[in-house]
Amino acid sequence: MTEVASKPAAPAKKSKGGELTTNAIGRRNLRNGLLFIAPNFIGFLFLVLGPVLSLFYVAFSKWSAFGFPQFNGLTNWQRMAHDSQFWASFWQTIYYAVVHIPLTLILAFALAVILNSKLKGKAFFRTVAFFPYITSIVAAAQVWNMLFDPNAGVVNQFIRFFTRGWAPGWLSTTEWAMPAVIIVGTWREVGYFMILLLAGLQTIPHELYEAAEVDGANGWQRFWKITVPCMRPTLFFVMVTLTIGSFKILDLTLVMTNGGPGTSTYVLAQYVYEQAFDRGNYGYSGSVSLVLFALCMVVTIIQFVYNNAKEK
Amino acid sequence: MKYTRTAQAAAIASIAAMALSACGSSNSGSDVANATLDPNAKVEISFAGWSLNSTPEFQTLVDAFEKENPNITVKIKEYSADDYDKQLTTDLSGGTAPEVFPIKNLQKYYTYAVESQGLADLSSIADTYKNDKNIDISQYNLDGKYYAMPYRQDSWVLFYNKTMFEKAGVAIPDGTWTWDDYMKVAEELKTKLPAAGYDANSVYPTYHHTSWQSVTQSFTTAQSAATVDGAKKNFLSGDYSYMADMYKNVFLKAQDENLTVNYNTVTANKVQYQAQFGTEKAAMLPMGTWYAATLVSQQKSGDANKFEWGMAPIPQSSTVKSSDGKPITFADPTGLAISAGASGDKLAAAKKFVEFASGEKGAEALAAISTTPAYFSDNVVKTYFGVDGMANDDQSKKAWQEHDTRPENYVDKATNDVQGILKTMMSTIMTETGTVDQAIQKANDDIASQGILK
Numbered sequence: 001m002t003e004v005a006s007k008p009a010a011p012a013k014k015s016k017g018g019e020l021t022t023n024a025i026g027r028r029n030l031r032n033g034l035l036f037i038a039p040n041f042i043g044f045l046f047l048v049l050g051p052v053l054s055l056f057y058v059a060f061s062k063w064s065a066f067g068f069p070q071f072n073g074l075t076n077w078q079r080m081a082h083d084s085q086f087w088a089s090f091w092q093t094i095y096y097a098v099v100h101i102p103l104t105l106i107l108a109f110a111l112a113v114i115l116n117s118k119l120k121g122k123a124f125f126r127t128v129a130f131f132p133y134i135t136s137i138v139a140a141a142q143v144w145n146m147l148f149d150p151n152a153g154v155v156n157q158f159i160r161f162f163t164r165g166w167a168p169g170w171l172s173t174t175e176w177a178m179p180a181v182i183i184v185g186t187w188r189e190v191g192y193f194m195i196l197l198l199a200g201l202q203t204i205p206h207e208l209y210e211a212a213e214v215d216g217a218n219g220w221q222r223f224w225k226i227t228v229p230c231m232r233p234t235l236f237f238v239m240v241t242l243t244i245g246s247f248k249i250l251d252l253t254l255v256m257t258n259g260g261p262g263t264s265t266y267v268l269a270q271y272v273y274e275q276a277f278d279r280g281n282y283g284y285s286g287s288v289s290l291v292l293f294a295l296c297m298v299v300t301i302i303q304f305v306y307n308n309a310k311e312k
Numbered sequence: 313m314k315y316t317r318t319a320q321a322a323a324i325a326s327i328a329a330m331a332l333s334a335c336g337s338s339n340s341g342s343d344v345a346n347a348t349l350d351p352n353a354k355v356e357i358s359f360a361g362w363s364l365n366s367t368p369e370f371q372t373l374v375d376a377f378e379k380e381n382p383n384i385t386v387k388i389k390e391y392s393a394d395d396y397d398k399q400l401t402t403d404l405s406g407g408t409a410p411e412v413f414p415i416k417n418l419q420k421y422y423t424y425a426v427e428s429q430g431l432a433d434l435s436s437i438a439d440t441y442k443n444d445k446n447i448d449i450s451q452y453n454l455d456g457k458y459y460a461m462p463y464r465q466d467s468w469v470l471f472y473n474k475t476m477f478e479k480a481g482v483a484i485p486d487g488t489w490t491w492d493d494y495m496k497v498a499e500e501l502k503t504k505l506p507a508a509g510y511d512a513n514s515v516y517p518t519y520h521h522t523s524w525q526s527v528t529q530s531f532t533t534a535q536s537a538a539t540v541d542g543a544k545k546n547f548l549s550g551d552y553s554y555m556a557d558m559y560k561n562v563f564l565k566a567q568d569e570n571l572t573v574n575y576n577t578v579t580a581n582k583v584q585y586q587a588q589f590g591t592e593k594a595a596m597l598p599m600g601t602w603y604a605a606t607l608v609s610q611q612k613s614g615d616a617n618k619f620e621w622g623m624a625p626i627p628q629s630s631t632v633k634s635s636d637g638k639p640i641t642f643a644d645p646t647g648l649a650i651s652a653g654a655s656g657d658k659l660a661a662a663k664k665f666v667e668f669a670s671g672e673k674g675a676e677a678l679a680a681i682s683t684t685p686a687y688f689s690d691n692v693v694k695t696y697f698g699v700d701g702m703a704n705d706d707q708s709k710k711a712w713q714e715h716d717t718r719p720e721n722y723v724d725k726a727t728n729d730v731q732g733i734l735k736t737m738m739s740t741i742m743t744e745t746g747t748v749d750q751a752i753q754k755a756n757d758d759i760a761s762q763g764i765l766k
């Protein structure tokens with residue numbers, strides 16, 4: 001915001017001597033700045049910031065969407081401490097994030113490095129890798145559900161080829177449903193993050209590698225000593241968006257399993273939705289979403305702190 | 313500095329605006345009892361419905377009503393079937409609900425009636441039907457007041473495929489079954505169906521549509537006491553050990569013995585009960601009477617196989633009998649409510665419409681399109697079973713008409729939350745990630761520790 005505000009634009013009031021007073025410049029800059037951000041900011045203010053701020057009150061209240069939320073202190077929070085479905089969805093969200101984040105990051109980075117090298121048909125493979133990201137999630141989930149069918153699915157037919165008949169039950173068992181969702185989630189997002197990382201890779205000057213090669217560094221050393229440090233800003237951005245996206249996972253579990261079987265793929269975002277719109281507990285739902293908000297916030301702050309420390 | 317102050321002010325203003333819009337309409341107490349219609353006035357009222365193309369009941373009711381009342385026009389406002397309650401909540405909260413709108417089931421009835429204050433008191437309409445033996449309005453009774461009147465009252469029955477039973481050489485349901493009898497017949501079918509030429513891998517004796525929580529729980533609760541009040545007490549007792557036997561001896565057992573498709577497959581593959589029974593993959597199906605209309609039309613269109621079928625009373629508990637001797641089953645009524653904001657001629661017209669929909673004439677119009685109405689007079693039964701393709705043996709008629717139907721959702725402020733916890737309990741039991749007793753104990757503890765019944 002300050003960046004926009006500091007740019008000179010329309011002429012401002014001049015003092016008697018023809019020079020701008022400091023105050024006038026400040027006012028002019030503020031006015032222009034506000035005008036520039038207004039179209040976006042007004043929407044943000046009423047549709048995002050307002051509701052988010054009101055959440056801090058709603059989360060401590062009882063509210064059925066009718067009338068005004070009734071403040072009820074810590075009742076929601078005490079309830080949450082004993083709510084096994086909340087804890088189940090909390091740990092499942094963590095499970096998804098903890099496996100999905102490194103898996104996606106490693107695969108996306110590996111793909112980006114491979115597709116940044118001198119490879120025939122690079123453009124083709126880049127497009128292929130990006131494709132899942134632009135596919136409709138509902139359609140993709142349907143196809144994956146068929147592929148994961150425990151008996152007739154292609155995935156298990158392939159696995160049985162190696163295991164003499166044993167194969168996981170995927171979406172119809174509580175143990176394998178989450179891994180299946182993670183596989184699809186990774187498949188979908190790897191291409192997007194690959195493109196971001198690829199863009200980062202291409203900004204690294206070639207001279208660095210050439211110099212390292214002259215100094216006798218091997219491929220592995222070049223990767224760790226040049227590629228990774230130079231990629232830190234991009235990696236940081238990827239990590240933050242990937243983390244927040246993983247904690248907020250909902251669409252995939254909703255269309256693939258609807259949280260099941262049992263509660264094996266039930267995540268926090270779905271619990272927020274269910275409490276509010278199915279059960280009418282808008283207050284309690286607010287408390288749960290505050291937990292999700294705090295979770296994203298804490299992890300992101302840790303990443304910021306770590307990144308700042310590394311940059312020094 | 314100035315900027316941050318402006319932003320703060322704007323943020324506060326936006327919260328205030330949201331708070332104001334949330335206040336919505338409050339019940340000004342529409343006087344339904346004294347609303348009278350000017351016979352010469354042209355009145356237009358609005359009426360909420362969902363999925364109008366595939367749900368003809370709304371248009372059918374409106375057409376029949378307008379024919380009788382040429383001065384009143386009823387305009388249908390379409391809602392989404394899946395998100396009906398969410399959309400209605402928004403409309404009620406914003407004070408923009410139509411004059412007449414359906415209450416889809418009883419789960420949200422308490423919230424709408426007590427918390428939203430957006431529903432007019434219909435006790436004066438209830439008085440006309442209170443002592444009428446053909447209709448049961450008791451499920452909407454809230455401390456002596458009524459905020460909705462039923463126009464549809466489905467009930468769960470046992471659908472069975474006569475053709476499959478005959479081919480397998482198994483006796484069809486005789487109307488006296490307990491759950492033990494039901495399980496014995498299912499086991500018998502399991503051995504005899506393959507011998508009659510049905511594929512042993514894909515054809516099951518029965519189909520439990522366990523995507524719905526009600527399938528494994530609502531029979532148990534309904535049949536846990538001789539009276540509906542007793543059943544409600546059990547449901548709100550916080551102790552669900554009364555459900556253990558049915559889970560162990562019927563629902564888990566059926567799944568373990570491969571008498572039905574198991575829960576994980578039903579939920580993961582989104583199995584359709586219509587296809588399961590309609591294409592003869594199951595010889596029996598406990599299901600609501602709404603399925604009869606679907607089956608009739610699917611047999612006509614070819615989406616379902618051609619076979620003979622019937623409805624039998626749902627199997628009963630071997631220990632608890634209804635106080636009136638009828639088979640105990642469950643299902644929520646679908647009702648109509650009038651907006652508390654309606655007044656004058658519109659209110660009078662809305663009242664007339666609701667009276668019509670709950671009464672015999674509305675019921676006959678619905679029965680003619682195979683929709684189960686709430687009013688079960690002999691004429692209505694005749695109309696319903698006169699539809700071409702409908703089962704019309706005496707047992708089907710009796711099963712459809714005579715039952716002690718208890719709610720799926722007992723009306724109480726805790727209903728939503730109790731159902732939520734029981735749903736988790738069910739998934740633990742049916743996925744077999746915990747034993748029946750452990751899961752029930754957990755549900756009891758959760759209800760107590762979260763203070764839900766307080």
